[in-house]
Amino acid sequence: ISRHGEGVAAPGADPLQALGHLPVRALRLEEDTAAALDRLGLRRVADLAARPRAPLARRFGPELLKRLDQALGAEAEAIAPLAEPPHYAVRLSLPDPIGLVSDVMAGTGRLLDALCARLKDRQDGARVLRLTLNRVDGDSRQVELRLARPLHEPARILPLFERGVAGVEAGFGIDRLRLEAVQVEPLPPCQTGFHGGDRTDGLDDLISRIGTRIGLENIRRFLPADSHIPERSFLIAPAAWSEPGGAWIVPHPRPLRLFPPEPIAGTGPQPPGRFRWRRMALETARATGPERIAPEWWLEDEAWRSGLRDYWRIETRQGRRLWLFHTPQAPGWFVQGEFA
DSSP: TTTTTOOOOOOOOOHHHTTTTSSSSGGOOHHHHHHHHHHTTTHHHHHHHTTTTHHHHHHHHHHHHHHHHHHTTTOOOOOOOOOOOOOEEEEEEEEEEEHHHHHHHHHHHHHHHHHHHHHHHEEEEEEEEEEEEETSSEEEEEEEEEEEEEOHHHHGGGGGGGGHHHHHOOOTTTEEEEEEEEEEEEEEEEOOTSSSTTTHHHHHHHHHHHHHHHHHGGGEEEEOOSSGGGGSSSSEEEEGGGGOOOOOSSSOOOEEEEEEEEEOOOSSSSOOOOOETEEEEEEEEEEEEEEEOOOOOTTTGGGTTTTEEEEEEETTTSSOEEEEEOOOOOOEEEOOOOOO
16 A cells, blocks of 8 residues: 555555555566556456456466465465674773773773674674773763774774774773774685785774774775776775775876876977976976877867877976877877876
């Protein structure tokens, strides 16, 4: 009724009276079966219930009558409720209040040992942890830790809490600690190398440590993209929610710094011998090129409407190593990057 009744409440206690005006598709039938019934003129549940059952069973099989009986309450339908997800939380009550950072870290370490043991048993890893510190005066403080990768190793997680715990005002003392895994992700066991660890463990811990200061979303990595256009040859993604990309396949060197094209004075298809850029007078000592790059015609890009670009690597006598390009269709010279 909620899906097909157009907001009309079920009248009375008779199931057929309540459901008879609904279309046969409300019985959760296969689309082919519903279309065949519609061609036979059996468009409503009441039309179907009024027909002899034996011919319907022979033509459409027992599933049709089973769905009808379930809707009308003549046949029970078993349901399987979803299991509640495991809740990972532990707490520690103290006989005497504490206030030193070392004492709070020691209590947090005990909680981490118990919590990580439960996580490891279920092959899960914590991605976000929340430490709640209850003070004697009834107030509480929270320290939230977001990790670059799901973890269940106490030795790697505990040092990351130190900065947040050091910034908590203990007041007259803390008498209870509660640690909860707010966000959990599957972390099945995996084969490690002969040295007993993953080469990325140190990088992940570094990302988590820096993320506690500036936020995980502000730590980003460059990923290769399938495009020969310089501006589209890479993607920028948060390091905590992305994996390192494959090998960077670049047929020609690319500049360390890439910026929007900046026009310079120059004529002809060859790089200018002398030019001014950013209020500097530069002289070309060596030029390598050209590398012709055509625009991606299937994408709309205002910066590439001028057509082809011929790129040159320029070494100047003043020590600058620049990336210049020339546009043959609308003659002009531009600087777009600078090499290391």
